[in-house]
Amino acid sequence: METARPLLELALRWLLALAMTGVGILHFTDPRPFARIVPPFLPQPLALVYISGAFEILGGVGLVVPIALTQRIAAYGLVALFIAVFPANVYMAMAQIPLGNKQMPVWALWARLPLQGVLIAWAWWLGKTGG
Numbered sequence: 628m629e630t631a632r633p634l635l636e637l638a639l640r641w642l643l644a645l646a647m648t649g650v651g652i653l654h655f656t657d658p659r660p661f662a663r664i665v666p667p668f669l670p671q672p673l674a675l676v677y678i679s680g681a682f683e684i685l686g687g688v689g690l691v692v693p694i695a696l697t698q699r700i701a702a703y704g705l706v707a708l709f710i711a712v713f714p715a716n717v718y719m720a721m722a723q724i725p726l727g728n729k730q731m732p733v734w735a736l737w738a739r740l741p742l743q744g745v746l747i748a749w750a751w752w753l754g755k756t757g758g
Contacts, residue, residue: 636753636756639749639752639753640690640691640698640753641690641691643687643690643705643746643749643750643753644687644688644690644691645687646687647683647684647686647687647690647705648683648684648687648688649687650680650683651679651680651681651682651683651684651685651686651687652680652684653680654676654677654679654680654681654683655677655680657727658673658676658677658680660726660727660728661676661679661680661715662675662676663724664715664716664718664719664724665715665718666714666715666717666718667718669714679708679711679712682704682708683705683708685701685704686701686702686704686705686708686750687701688701689701689702689704690702690705690753698753698754699754702750702751702753702754703750703751703754705746705750706747706750706751706754709743709746709747709750710743710747712743713740713743716739716740716743717740719736719739720733720736720737720739720740723736724736
């Protein structure tokens, strides 16, 4: 069983890395859906989308760079990013903004919110295991 843990950690590291890098790229290729969920009290929605997209890509790539310190910094950076974008997810649920062009049931918009906690825990764990 001890040999399964490094394999699981590697798989979860790559899964999060690919997911974050892919979503980060979407921030540049189709930023409109992301800009729509930036809460109105925040300035420059498009700039914030590009900034968060860049950090998602950096975090995703950093998770798999074969340097332990880089992996830890990337993991904890993603924790900070997940916390920073949480208000956008709350605003999305409160304003019932669809995800892209797909209308979602209101309950699904609210159900997405606990996923942030899962992502935070996941990145935190990778930061602890980094290297």
